[in-house]
Amino acid sequence: MSNLIKNGAIVADTWTLVPYPAIDETVQKQAGKVVQFKVTGTEAASPELIAQVQIPAGQVIVPLTVFRARKDELAPRIAAGEIGVWLESFELVEDLVASIDDINTLPLIAYDFPKFVDGRGFSAATLLRTRYGYKNELRAIGDVLRDKLYFMKRCGFDAYQIRADRSAEDALASLRDFSEPYQGAVDEPLPVWRRHARA
Amino acid sequence: MYRYDQYDQRIVDERVAQYRDQTRRYLAGELSDDEFRPLRLQNGLYIQRQAPMLRVAIPYGLLASRQLRKLAEIARKFDRGYAHFSTRQNIQYNWPRLEDTPDILAELASVEMHAIQTSGNCIRNITTDQFAGVAPDEVVDPRALAEILRQWSTFHPEFAALPRKFKIAVNGAQSDRAVVRVHDIGLEFLRNEAGELVVKVWVGGGLGRTPIIGQVIHDALPWQHVITYCEAILRVYNRYGRRDNAYKARIKILVKALGIEAFKHQVEEEWAFSKDGPGTLTQAELDRVSAYFVPHAYDKLADCDPDFNEKAATHPAFAAWLKRCTHPHKVPGYRAVTLSLKKTGIAPGDATADQMDIVANLADQYSFGELRVSHEQNLILADVKLSALFDLWQTARAAGLATPNIGLLTDIICCPGGDFCSLANAKSIPIAQAIQERFDNLDFLFDLGDIELNISGCMNSCGHHHVGHIGILGVDKDGSEWYQISLGGSQGNETTLASVIGRAFAAADVPDVISKIIDVYVEQREGDEPFIDVVRRLGLDPFKARVYGAPATAKKELANV
Ligand code: HEM
Ligand code: SF4
Numbered sequence: 001m002s003n004l005i006k007n008g009a010i011v012a013d014t015w016t017l018v019p020y021p022a023i024d025e026t027v028q029k030q031a032g033k034v035v036q037f038k039v040t041g042t043e044a045a046s047p048e049l050i051a052q053v054q055i056p057a058g059q060v061i062v063p064l065t066v067f068r069a070r071k072d073e074l075a076p077r078i079a080a081g082e083i084g085v086w087l088e089s090f091e092l093v094e095d096l097v098a099s100i101d102d103i104n105t106l107p108l109i110a111y112d113f114p115k116f117v118d119g120r121g122f123s124a125a126t127l128l129r130t131r132y133g134y135k136n137e138l139r140a141i142g143d144v145l146r147d148k149l150y151f152m153k154r155c156g157f158d159a160y161q162i163r164a165d166r167s168a169e170d171a172l173a174s175l176r177d178f179s180e181p182y183q184g185a186v187d188e189p190l191p192v193w194r195r196h197a198r199a
Numbered sequence: 200m201y202r203y204d205q206y207d208q209r210i211v212d213e214r215v216a217q218y219r220d221q222t223r224r225y226l227a228g229e230l231s232d233d234e235f236r237p238l239r240l241q242n243g244l245y246i247q248r249q250a251p252m253l254r255v256a257i258p259y260g261l262l263a264s265r266q267l268r269k270l271a272e273i274a275r276k277f278d279r280g281y282a283h284f285s286t287r288q289n290i291q292y293n294w295p296r297l298e299d300t301p302d303i304l305a306e307l308a309s310v311e312m313h314a315i316q317t318s319g320n321c322i323r324n325i326t327t328d329q330f331a332g333v334a335p336d337e338v339v340d341p342r343a344l345a346e347i348l349r350q351w352s353t354f355h356p357e358f359a360a361l362p363r364k365f366k367i368a369v370n371g372a373q374s375d376r377a378v379v380r381v382h383d384i385g386l387e388f389l390r391n392e393a394g395e396l397v398v399k400v401w402v403g404g405g406l407g408r409t410p411i412i413g414q415v416i417h418d419a420l421p422w423q424h425v426i427t428y429c430e431a432i433l434r435v436y437n438r439y440g441r442r443d444n445a446y447k448a449r450i451k452i453l454v455k456a457l458g459i460e461a462f463k464h465q466v467e468e469e470w471a472f473s474k475d476g477p478g479t480l481t482q483a484e485l486d487r488v489s490a491y492f493v494p495h496a497y498d499k500l501a502d503c504d505p506d507f508n509e510k511a512a513t514h515p516a517f518a519a520w521l522k523r524c525t526h527p528h529k530v531p532g533y534r535a536v537t538l539s540l541k542k543t544g545i546a547p548g549d550a551t552a553d554q555m556d557i558v559a560n561l562a563d564q565y566s567f568g569e570l571r572v573s574h575e576q577n578l579i580l581a582d583v584k585l586s587a588l589f590d591l592w593q594t595a596r597a598a599g600l601a602t603p604n605i606g607l608l609t610d611i612i613c614c615p616g617g618d619f620c621s622l623a624n625a626k627s628i629p630i631a632q633a634i635q636e637r638f639d640n641l642d643f644l645f646d647l648g649d650i651e652l653n654i655s656g657c658m659n660s661c662g663h664h665h666v667g668h669i670g671i672l673g674v675d676k677d678g679s680e681w682y683q684i685s686l687g688g689s690q691g692n693e694t695t696l697a698s699v700i701g702r703a704f705a706a707a708d709v710p711d712v713i714s715k716i717i718d719v720y721v722e723q724r725e726g727d728e729p730f731i732d733v734v735r736r737l738g739l740d741p742f743k744a745r746v747y748g749a750p751a752t753a754k755k756e757l758a759n760v
Pocket of ligand 2: 369614615616617620622623624655656657658659660661662
């Protein structure tokens with residue numbers, strides 16, 4: 001049974017998430033390549049690793065690095081609407097935006113929450129929806145648990161890949177944890193005092 | 200004060216339901232410890248040495264008497280009959296049962312209170328001046344804007360999982376009693392030359408392991424933009440703040456790494472997109488909220504009362520209390536009163552349920568049914584008539600709430616330390632008590648005048664030791680408890696960080712060390728020069744020499760004799 005919530009319902013997943021191949025730590029070190037070091041201490045993928053990623057047929061969600069480095073190879077499939085992109089939590093949405101003429105040619109963007117307590121995705125989603133005008137599916141993947149769903153929804157996510165060991169059924173209820181939020185966000189740009197006449 | 204409408208009430212009610220279900224799932228084993236931790240933390244629940252600790256928000260320190268009675272009732276029903284007022288204008292229960300916490304939150308919701316975002320990596324309770332609205336040096340009453348910010352920050356979805364906790368303080372007076380410079384964001388409300396309300400925005404201050412004084416990022420932001428501007432700061436922080444090391448995750452580290460100019464540049468770039476957007480405040484919204492903070496219906500009084508003067512002249516103990524525990528008020532014939540929670544033998548900031556009830560009654564009787572909590576961990580009745588002070592004092596004294604030591608050496612700020620806190624290196628409450636016992640002569644204390652002594656049980660600095668005139672920090676040396684002493688810190692408009700005087704001491708030696716420091720002050724002061732001024736004038740050397748003995752060379756000479 002699927003653990004994907006989309007637009008408020010549990011639906012079958014027609015997309016395949018393409019991960020980086022599992023690599024041996026020592027191999028990567030031996031390669032001796034300079035890696036991009038983010039303030040967060042996360043190492044970005046090396047060119048070798050990007051080249052190694054196997055992309056199956058059908059609708060696939062590829063890493064941002066692969067999307068950028070192998071754009072020519074993927075061009076026909078992008079045009080066919082069968083390429084989505086996923087971002088790691090330290091990657092910048094600006095890099096995705098800069099690498100494509102029209103962000104809405106992508107049918108799906110996924111954003112990885114490596115840990116429940118990593119909230120960078122909230123800002124990333126907000127930017128994609130507001131500043132960059134992205135309108136298609138925005139999916140939360142990774143450590144996605146019900147207690148953050150409400151916040152994710154408010155920041156513009158509309159699909160949630162609930163962690164495999166948890167019930168998507170239970171999680172659905174959390175989307176309605178609060179009925180009238182105070183502040184404006186993506187789902188409701190107006191703060192409560194602009195929405196209602198308050199006493 | 201602010202009263203909930205249906206929207207406020209629904210949010211706290213829905214929170215209780217949500218938290219009740221989270222606790223149920225945890226107790227049923229559906230949530231792991233690691234998964235429950237961030238959830239309970241955002242609701243003020245720590246798991247501590249003795250039991251869970253529940254921290255309840257007192258937004259900008261303001262309480263109604265009925266709320267205080269509810270806090271007392273909770274202390275009796277779910278705890279051991281007392282609670283602890285913290286330096287962040289919150290209240291903490293040290294012994295609740297985890298199973299009971301949803302019921303406690305439901306009780307709180309019934310009096311328009313909650314524990315939302317009192318811990319965890321989110322925007323915390325917004326703090327301000329305990330004399331807001333009554334202080335003669337006030338330029339702008341900051342409470343309406345503090346309430347607007349409270350609502351904005353409550354469950355802000357984009358900032359629900361920041362790299363680290365985020366504290367905002369607001370001040371509207373000439374003299375900064377909210378310590379805005381050691382907060383992640385400090386907002387100082389003032390009027391520009393045209394008389395318009397503007398905000399001076401400080402960013403990147405904080406205590407903890409790496410104490411840093413905040414820097415000005417905007418010196419005159421028109422008030423309408425305060426929310427969009429804070430959002431821009433928070434977005435830059437949320438995206439670029441470090442997440443790999445909890446000790447380097449506060450915004451102060453990011454601001455320091457980038458430099459204030461580069462940080463400001465990023466914030467301004469971000470702000471360009473949201474400026475004038477729907478988050479921009481309107482005069483109508485400010486007026487709506489300000490209507491809850493209009494001045495009370497004060498009587499027209501002379502600022503002098505013959506009967507009061509006579510009582511003050513004939514009761515020295517009353518006079519002493521007036522001197523230390525009452526403060527000027529905007530309105531003639533009124534005073535603000537501090538009820539000291541710093542009686543010797545009681546952990547600083549602790550109050551029993553009975554004391555809370557008594558204070559609630561005093562508030563009803565003499566102070567429009569309201570009170571405040573100060574970050575110095577005392578309670579304040581802000582609007583008392585001169586003619587009522589004597590009666591109030593008698594009741595407060597009988598309840599152990601009239602120790603005339605506000606601002607004196609024994610008005611100690613102190614964290615829970617090793618008695619309660621699992622992060623502690625050392626106990627702090629017994630140190631506070633030993634110092635209070637050593638300096639129990641009120642005449643002597645009066646003569647010493649204003650001295651701030653702050654104690655933290657570890658580098659996290661919950662007791663603000665970095666900004667105490669005298670700071671005491673618990674450190675761990677080979678598994679035993681030691682105390683490092685520092686001098687020269689201060690809060691307010693001239694916030695400075697204290698410097699450590701030298702190697703640490705065992706607990707038993709701390710009162711002697713403090714005595715020696717005080718002796719140097721008494722010998723060296725000129726006229727009625729305050730302690731902090733003497734420290735600034737002389738530097739640390741004379742204090743070091745007294746505490747650690749003569750410098751090494753002198754010692755050698757002596758040994759040769
Ligand atoms: C007993 C449970 C407590 C725990 C586990 C705890 C934990 C912490 C930690 C880890 C920090 C450092 C955070 C950082 O710098 O990133 C901190 C800071 C702080 N805590 Fe506590 N604390 C506790 C109780 C209190 C109490 C009772 C008060 C008030 C009396 C308090 C007020 C503060 C303040 C004012 C800071 C200031 C440092 C800053 O924000 O820069 N805490 N606390
Ligand atoms: S300063 Fe340290 S010991 Fe004291 S309460 Fe904070 S974390 Fe605990």
